[in-house]
Amino acid sequence: MNDLRPIRAKSGTNQxxxxxxxxxxxxxxxxxxxxxxxxxxxxxxxxxxxxVSNIIEDLERDGLVQSLTAVRNGRGQPSTPYRLVAExxxxxxxxxDRHATRTIAVDLVGTVLARAEAxxxxxxxxxxxxxxxxxxxxxxxxxxxxxxxSEQRLVGLGAAMPGPxxxxxxxxDPWMMAAWQNFPLLETLAAGTGLDVALQNDSAAAxxxxxxxxxxxxxxxxxxxxLGYGLGAGLILNGELYRGANGxxxxxxxxxxxxxxxxxxxxxxxxxxxxxxxxCKLLELDPADPxxxxxxxxxxxxxxxxxxxxxxxxxxxxxxxxxxxxTVFDPQTVILCGGLPPGLARLIVDAMQPLxxxxxxxxxxxxxxxxxxxxDPWAVAIGAAAEPISRTFxxxxxxxxxxxxxxxS
Amino acid sequence: MNDLRPIRAKSGTNQxxxxxxxxxxxxxxxxxxxxxxxxxxxxxxxxxxxxVSNIIEDLERDGLVQSLTAVRNGRGQPSTPYRLVAExxxxxxxxxDRHATRTIAVDLVGTVLARAEAxxxxxxxxxxxxxxxxxxxxxxxxxxxxxxxSEQRLVGLGAAMPGPxxxxxxxxDPWMMAAWQNFPLLETLAAGTGLDVALQNDSAAAxxxxxxxxxxxxxxxxxxxxLGYGLGAGLILNGELYRGANGxxxxxxxxxxxxxxxxxxxxxxxxxxxxxxxxCKLLELDPADPxxxxxxxxxxxxxxxxxxxxxxxxxxxxxxxxxxxxTVFDPQTVILCGGLPPGLARLIVDAMQPLxxxxxxxxxxxxxxxxxxxxDPWAVAIGAAAEPISRTFxxxxxxxxxxxxxxxS
DNA sequence: AGAAATAAGTCAAGACAATTGACTTAATTG
DNA sequence: CAATTAAGTCAATTGTCTTGACTTATTTCT
Numbered sequence: 001m002n003d004l005r006p007i008r009a010k011s012g013t014n015q016x017x018x019x020x021x022x023x024x025x026x027x028x029x030x031x032x033x034x035x036x037x038x039x040x041x042x043x044x045x046x047x048x049x050x051x052v053s054n055i056i057e058d059l060e061r062d063g064l065v066q067s068l069t070a071v072r073n074g075r076g077q078p079s080t081p082y083r084l085v086a087e088x089x090x091x092x093x094x095x096x097d098r099h100a101t102r103t104i105a106v107d108l109v110g111t112v113l114a115r116a117e118a119x120x121x122x123x124x125x126x127x128x129x130x131x132x133x134x135x136x137x138x139x140x141x142x143x144x145x146x147x148x149x150s151e152q153r154l155v156g157l158g159a160a161m162p163g164p165x166x167x168x169x170x171x172x173d174p175w176m177m178a179a180w181q182n183f184p185l186l187e188t189l190a191a192g193t194g195l196d197v198a199l200q201n202d203s204a205a206a207x208x209x210x211x212x213x214x215x216x217x218x219x220x221x222x223x224x225x226x227l228g229y230g231l232g233a234g235l236i237l238n239g240e241l242y243r244g245a246n247g248x249x250x251x252x253x254x255x256x257x258x259x260x261x262x263x264x265x266x267x268x269x270x271x272x273x274x275x276x277x278x279x280c281k282l283l284e285l286d287p288a289d290p291x292x293x294x295x296x297x298x299x300x301x302x303x304x305x306x307x308x309x310x311x312x313x314x315x316x317x318x319x320x321x322x323x324x325x326x327t328v329f330d331p332q333t334v335i336l337c338g339g340l341p342p343g344l345a346r347l348i349v350d351a352m353q354p355l356x357x358x359x360x361x362x363x364x365x366x367x368x369x370x371x372x373x374x375x376d377p378w379a380v381a382i383g384a385a386a387e388p389i390s391r392t393f394x395x396x397x398x399x400x401x402x403x404x405x406x407x408x409s
Numbered sequence: 410m411n412d413l414r415p416i417r418a419k420s421g422t423n424q425x426x427x428x429x430x431x432x433x434x435x436x437x438x439x440x441x442x443x444x445x446x447x448x449x450x451x452x453x454x455x456x457x458x459x460x461v462s463n464i465i466e467d468l469e470r471d472g473l474v475q476s477l478t479a480v481r482n483g484r485g486q487p488s489t490p491y492r493l494v495a496e497x498x499x500x501x502x503x504x505x506d507r508h509a510t511r512t513i514a515v516d517l518v519g520t521v522l523a524r525a526e527a528x529x530x531x532x533x534x535x536x537x538x539x540x541x542x543x544x545x546x547x548x549x550x551x552x553x554x555x556x557x558x559s560e561q562r563l564v565g566l567g568a569a570m571p572g573p574x575x576x577x578x579x580x581x582d583p584w585m586m587a588a589w590q591n592f593p594l595l596e597t598l599a600a601g602t603g604l605d606v607a608l609q610n611d612s613a614a615a616x617x618x619x620x621x622x623x624x625x626x627x628x629x630x631x632x633x634x635x636l637g638y639g640l641g642a643g644l645i646l647n648g649e650l651y652r653g654a655n656g657x658x659x660x661x662x663x664x665x666x667x668x669x670x671x672x673x674x675x676x677x678x679x680x681x682x683x684x685x686x687x688x689c690k691l692l693e694l695d696p697a698d699p700x701x702x703x704x705x706x707x708x709x710x711x712x713x714x715x716x717x718x719x720x721x722x723x724x725x726x727x728x729x730x731x732x733x734x735x736t737v738f739d740p741q742t743v744i745l746c747g748g749l750p751p752g753l754a755r756l757i758v759d760a761m762q763p764l765x766x767x768x769x770x771x772x773x774x775x776x777x778x779x780x781x782x783x784x785d786p787w788a789v790a791i792g793a794a795a796e797p798i799s800r801t802f803x804x805x806x807x808x809x810x811x812x813x814x815x816x817x818s
Numbered sequence: 819a820g821a822a823a824t825a826a827g828t829c830a831a832g833a834c835a836a837t838t839g840a841c842t843t844a845a846t847t848g
Numbered sequence: 849c850a851a852t853t854a855a856g857t858c859a860a861t862t863g864t865c866t867t868g869a870c871t872t873a874t875t876t877c878t
Contacts, residue, residue, distance in 0.1 A: 007445060008627055009438035009453035010648075010804045012431045012460070014836050015424065015863050021809070022421045022865090029418035036416065039826055044418035046811040049827065051421070051865055070873095076825025077873040164768050218417055221654040233737070237651060238806075239419075244739025245630040248768050255733045256765055260673050267729070267765065320676070324664045328642070328737065330653025356665055356676065359573050359657050395419045397647070397806040400430070402455040423865050424834050431836090448855055458856065460836055479844095485854025486844045 011401040024395040026055055030084050032218045035068060037079035056082060064088035084108055090150045092139060093385025096161040096180060099288035102381040103135045105143040110213035110386060114142035124179030133192045156196040156388030157189060160380050162230055163201030164248040198387055202226055203250050204241055205383030206337050207234020212386040215373045221331045228339035229287060231271040240396050274314040276340055282310050293341045300343050315351045322370060323356040337373030345375040420810040433804040435464055439493050441627045444477060446488035465491060473497040493517055499559045501548060502794025505570040505589060508697035511790040512544045514552040519622035519795060523551035533588030542601045565605040565797030566598060569789050571639055572610030573657040607796055611635055612659050613650055614792030615746050616643020621795040624782045630740040637748035638696060640680040649805050669725060683723040685749055691719050702750045709752050724760045731779060732765040746782030754784040
C-alpha cells in the first residue's frame with residue numbers, strides 16, 4: 001500500500017540467524033577462554049549439549065576449531081577441550097595514512113603473519129590507488145607463502161584512514177585528507193581485490209585491535225583513546241564498536257575547548273594541543289620523517305626543552321578528556337593507545353596521574369581506570385585487519401538479522 | 410572442567426528468540442508507521458508473507474494489534490491495514506525525586522491514563538516506601554477504573570530517580586540522594602507490587618520517553634540532554650538506551666569543567682552552572698516550592714536581574730556540551746528536554762544559537778542539530794512508565810538471547 | 819575390589835518457526 | 849471481458865534446537 005513514503009522497520013530473523021549467532025557465540029567463547037569442552041560451552045551459552053555438539057562438529061569440519069587431548073577433571077567422563085584454529089581464517093588490513101600506507105595479514109586469533117609498507121605519493125587517490133593495490137597484492141602473496149590455504153579462507157579486507165567522513169572540507173585543511181575522503185575507496189578496493197571491504201577511521205581501528213587481541217579483549221564497555229597524528233576515540237559499547245549515525249563517532253580531537261590562558265570565547269579543537277601533529281609542529285619535526293619516533297624519543301630523553309611545555313598542555317587536556325569520557329560512558333576501563341613512541345605514551349600516562357575524580361572511582365573496580373594499550377605505528381593497520389575477523393566471527397545484533405531482499409513470491 | 414574460573418561467554422539463542430524478535434519487529438514497525446498491511450510488513454521486515462500472517466494472527470489474538478477496513482490501492486486485492494491496540498498493554502512509571510514522588514500509567518502507545526503525586530517526607534526510604542507503594546496502588550486502581558483489563562495486561566513497573574548509582578556518597582551531599590541509593594529499591598518494589606521492576610536515572614527516563622512518544626521517535630541515534638534539578642544525558646545508540654557498565658552512562662552534570670574566570674586547575678561539575686539547582690541557588694528559590702515554575706517564569710519574564718547572568722553561564726557550558734556530545738557520538742539529533750518551564754527551555758535553546766561548529770554541520774541532515782523535547786515536570790515519570798513498554802516490545806539484542814538457566818539433563 | 823555416583827557426550831525422535839510454491843481473491847488496465 | 853497485478857492463504861517442507869534415554873569413563877564410597 002504505502003509506496004509513497006518508505007516504511008521504516010527493523011529486519012526480522014529466521015533459523016539461519018539463530019544458527020549464525022550460536023556459531024559466533026561459540027567462537028567468541030573459545031577466543032575468550034582459550035579452550036573449552038562441549039559441556040563447558042553448553043553451560044556458558046545456555047544451549048543444550050546436543051546443540052553445542054552439532055555446532056562444534058560443524059566448526060571442526062570447517063576447520064575453525066580443533067579438539068585437544070581429553071583431560072580428566074574429577075568424577076565423570078573426561079572432557080575433550082576445543083580451541084580455535086589460528087589458520088581457520090585470515091584477513092587483510094590496510095591503513096592509509098597521510099604520508100604512508102601499510103598492509104597487514106592476520107589470522108583468526110589475531111596473529112600478524114605479513115606486513116608491508118610504502119610511501120604514499122602526494123597525488124592522492126589518482127596515483128595512490130595503484131600503490132595500495134600493489135601493496136595488498138604483495139601481502140596476499142606473502143600470506144599465501146606462509147599459509148597456502150589462506151586465499152580460500154580470506155574473510156575480508158579492512159581499511160582504516162583518518163576521519164572524519166562525509167564532511168565538507170574547506171580548502172586544503174592539513175588536518176584532513178580531503179582527496180581520499182571524497183574518493184569511492186570502498187568500491188575501488190572491492191573491485192581491485194575481490195574482497196569484502198569495510199572502512200573505519202584510525203581510532204576505531206585501534207579500538208578494534210585492542211578488542212581482538214589487546215587490553216580490551218573480553219571487555220564489553222571500553223573507551224580507547226587513540227593518540228596519533230590526530231586524536232580520536234574508539235568506543236566499545238556492549239561489546240561492539242559504536243560508529244554513530246555517519247561513522248564519525250569518537251572524533252574527540254575535534255571537540256572545541258578553551259586553551260589555557262585563552263579568552264573566554266576562543267575555542268579550538270583539542271587535537272591542536274593533544275596530538276603528535278601538535279608535537280611535531282612545536283618541535284619543528286616533519287611527520288613524514290622515517291626517523292620521527294627516534295627524534296621524539298630523543299626529545300623525551302631530555303634533548304628538547306620545548307617538550308615539557310607540550311606535555312603539560314596535552315596532559316591538561318587529556319586528563320579532562322578521560323574524566324569526561326568516563327562520566328559520559330561509564331566504561332569498565334579507558335585505554336590510551338596510538339601511534340606514538342611507547343616512551344612518550346608512558347610519560348603521558350604517568351603525567352596524567354592522579355586522574356581527576358570521577359564516577360569511575362568505585363570500590364568494585366576490576367580493571368584500572370586508565371591503561372596503556374598498543375603504542376605501535378602498526379596498531380591501526382592491525383586493527384584494520386582485525387575488523388573483518390570481528391565482522392565475520394563476533395556475535396552481534398546485526399549478524400542475526402535477515403538481509404533485506406525482495407520477497408520473491 | 411573449568412569450575413575454578415568462571416567461563417565468559419555470550420548467550421546463545423533458539424527459535425523462541427527468533428519468534429520473539431520477529432514479534433517485536435512487527436510491533437515496532439506498526440508503532441513507527443502507524444498502520445501497515447501484512448504485505449507491507451513482509452517487505453519492511455524481510456520476512457515472508459506467510460510468516461508475517463502467522464505472527465499478525467498471533468498478535469491479533471493477543472489483543473496487541475487490530476485490523477482496520479481494507480483499502481484499495483491500485484491494482485490487486487485491497488490490503489487490510491493493521492495498527493497497534495492502545496489497550497493491549499499497560500505500564501506503571503514511578504519517579505522518585507528529591508522532594509516529591511510521582512506515578513504514571515501509560516498504555517501500549519504511550520498515552521498517559523493516570524497520574525498521581527505526593528510529597529516525599531525527608532526521612533528517606535524508611536518512611537518513603539509506604540508513600541510510594543500507596544501511590545502506585547492508587548494509580549493502578551485509577552487505571553483499572555478506566556481500563557478494566559489493565560491488571561492482566563500490566564507489563565511492568567519502571568522506576569526513575571536521580572543518579573549516579575553505586576557510588577560511595579561522602580557526607581550528606583545535597584546533589585545526591587544517598588539514602589535512597591543505598592536502599593534495595595528494586596527488590597522492595599517488586600515485592601510490594603508483584604510487578605517486574607527496572608531502575609533508570611532521570612535522564613535515561615527522559616530519553617526513554619522521547620524515544621517512545623517524543624522527538625526521538627524512530628530516531629536510532631539521538632542524545633537527550635536532560636536539564637532538571639541536575640544535568641544528565643540519555644544516550645540512544647542503535648535504537649537502544651545505553652546504560653554503561655554500571656548504569657551511570659550519561660551523567661554529564663558530573664563532568665568537571667573550568668568555570669569562566671576560574672583558575673587553570675579549578676574544575677567543578679558542570680551542573681554547578683547548568684541546572685535548575687544552580688538557578689534556584691542563585692535566585693534563592695526553594696526547589697521544593699510548589700510554585701517553583703511560576704517563580705522561574707516570573708524571573709524569565711524579566712523580574713529578576715540575576716537571571717541573565719545565570720543564563721549566560723549555563724548557555725556557555727551547554728553550547729560546549731552539545732558540541733562535545735555531537736563530536737563524540739555523531740548522533741542524528743540532540744534533544745534538550747527536562748524538568749524546567751518551557752519558557753526557560755526555549756530561552757536557553759535560543760540563546761545557544763548559533764551552535765558551535767561541529768561535525769554535525771552536514772548538508773545531508775534531515776533533523777535539526779538541536780531541538781526542544783519534553784519540558785514537563787512529568788517527563789521523567791512518563792519515561793519511567795515507557796521503560797517497561799520498551800523493554801517488553803522493542804526489538805533489541807538482549808531479547809533474542811536465551812536466559813541463562815542450569816542445563817537440566 | 820566392586821558398587822554407586824557423577825559427568826561428558828551421543829542417539830533418535832520430536833517440536834517449533836520460517837520457507838516454499840501453488841493457489842484464491844479482488845482489484846485495475848486496456 | 850481478458851490480462852495483469854497485488855494481497856493473502858494453504859499445505860508440505862526444511863532447518864535448528866530440544867528432549868529424554870542411553871553409553872562411556874572416571875572418581876568416591878563401602
